Amino acid sequence: METVIVLLNRDLRVHDHPALAEACSRARAVVPLFVVDLAIRGRHRAGFLAEALDDLRSSLRDRGGDLVVRYGDPVAEAVRLAGELPAEAIWASADVSAFARRRERRLAEACAVRRLDFRLFPGLTIVPPGELMPIGGDHYRVFTPYWRAWSATRHRPVLEAPSLVTLPEGIDPGTPPVPTSPPYGDLRGGETVARRRLELWTKLCLADYAEGHDALAEDQTSMLSPYLRFGCVSPSEVAARAGDHPGAEDFVRQLCWRDFFYQVALAFPDLPRRDYRPRRTGWNDDEDAAEAWRQGMTGVPIVDAGMRQLQALGWMHNRARMIVGSFLTKRLNIHWRVGGEHFAELLLDGDIPSNWGNWQWVAGTGNDTRPNRVLNPLRQARRFDADGTYVRRYVPELAALPAPLIHEPWRASPPVPGYPAPLVPYWTMDR
Template sequence: MKEIARETVVVLFNRDLRVGDHPALAEACAGARHVLPLFVLDPGMDARGRAGFLAECLADLRASLRDRGGDLVVRRGDPAAEAVRLAREVNASAVWASADVTAYARARERRLARDCERERLEFRLFPGVTVVPPGRLIPTGGDHYKVFTPYWRAWAGTRWRELVEAPERVSLPPGVEPGELPEAEREPYVPGGESRVRRRMELWLRHGLEDYAAGHDDLAGDRTSRLSPYLHFGCVSPLELARLGSRNEEFVRQLCWRDFYHQVTYAFPEISRRDYRPRGRDWNEDKDVAQAWREGMTGIPIVDAGMRQLAAEGWMHNRARLIVASYLTKTLGVDWRVGADHFADLLLDADVANNCGNWQWMAGTGNDTRPNRVLNPIRQARKFDPEGEYVRRYVLELQSYPGGAVHEPWRLSRPVRGYPSPITAQA
């Protein structure tokens, strides 16, 4: 007979909206009589363009927990306060959660630790947001890896934890009101939730993984996995994905990049607002120039295509992200925070670590060992969209342009006040 170590544990969900390979949930269900899975809609966390996707993720998680005899309890307010309040209400002995890395998440964890100590509750943090926990790999003479390649070597050589199975049964404490799931208008993007990503992941691993190294920069072919929104919300375990995709090193390397920026953010939580490596640069503050970039109206076809894909789909091809970021920061001289904020508004996968880490990389204020590198958008377009299919897909004004000629700077079809067309240099 299974030994019951605890009566009731509250498991607080955040960016880990799944039942598969969820260490906190699995251990709670294995060692407690009752488990209260909790998600708190935090008014301090603006879901922006991701509200509909989040709502679907939560609905899918609730369905999975109900299939196992439990439920997802939903509350609104401060996550730390609500978790402790519910723990008192059901006479729980512990509050557990998955550890995260941002300044906001770590402040939440500190509040939880303080409040749990005051209430004599056990508080524990578990892995699950990354493949390798962010504080696990420490270089000699430093607190974190500042350069990717040494991190990749250490990351690839470390022993990963074992995957944990989804619990067969979740027993909710009696008398708990589940609460209402958020309602949000459905965005015209991909559907959210663990059950949906599992089907998508299986298909992609079967049909797309082998060709990933050759095709992941193909803008028109769109041969990336598009799993990043699900990774952001934790609908899929990054560790499980790394294990399943391990036969393709280039794909696993991308998951390592994700872990790299998480460990950078863990060591430098101000990554979303402060330069990681200050360069003393004076930024171009022309608001019209920045707005032209946001609207996909710069006159540089590949840049405008990327920005219009973002607006239309809540997603942008990774190669296009690099191109538009280099153009905004290096060619137009606009502060990287302007670009990072716009991405955070629209991207389904805009987690702080990767979004701001990549923006600082391209701006020359981050972890790039060549901070002065500039991506020439015309050359990039000719290399990664040689027939112009990607540009014509999103810049409808250029659909009649033949072949590679579509990549040449174009005159905007409507005048935009405040700047010339095309914009090619700092104002």
């Protein structure tokens, strides 16, 4: 094969990239192509994405190639470039969202018309969505049986990065977006940062993960989720690096949860829009309460801390996500779509399957086998932020209050000027 275009999307890396590796082994020339789709919302992630693209371009240039960047519709730009080169094939990594699958269908149809070879490869998950199916069903609806099947499955080997990427002569690589100062703390985009974080975290922190990952103020989580969302690191390589080290099973189980929601989203494309399991009605349409929740001004310190962490970092501790989600849907009775849309707008790791799958889970309309589960925010705070460090970090107006007083949603008046009284009665939260 003479020339293959590898259309990149959420797979911005050179290591363990099945489509790129296959193209480099079979074609004389390979064009790694990223199309900046101006129709996609979420330009708030532009800095992280631009850094990831800049890092990817450097890695490809180190191997003799380059990252080719175009702007517009990915299908139209890929097909146009194939005609200009010319190229014989367009390959890509398979995705599961309704938007991505429409794009894949359009690309398949366009390639068929022009007699281009079109192929989809694995790589966004450890086990490809749809590969594991229960007897008599099209996908697993409960996690534990999926975890058992997933754990018993032989996972594909992790691939090395290609040593050589040969770009066709005369091609204009284009200009990628310019990286900007990161608005999300010290989270920088790119495969180089992701692999360094993975290496250090598995060496220094993995052993303590099982016992410490729920501690809100501690840095016991890997914070690799934004890099998985953009494909700066392969989930297969993350699992392989964890291996059989102490703490690995609990950590790898979280990667399995990610795969689980991907296979749910593949089978139920309406996951961001409709109840997976219609169990609830009569949602509360209270925009003032919803906005107070978004701004971290509910009057419940642990909830407000989580929401302000999201605003500050574009990331939130997983335990905090469960607390704020339960509070919105089970205490304020506000629809899970309100929460999911806010998370999708701000989270760096807000991919469609995990974001919406988790929101439906916490709301009781998804895959939770205990749909009436309600997390008590006071008990959660006392257990996972016992000394109040997490609340003080993100709700500084309460910093002078000692624990456990700092977690109290004050009954009648706020503890300090400017901090609100709780949106829901104190006594309903303490049971």
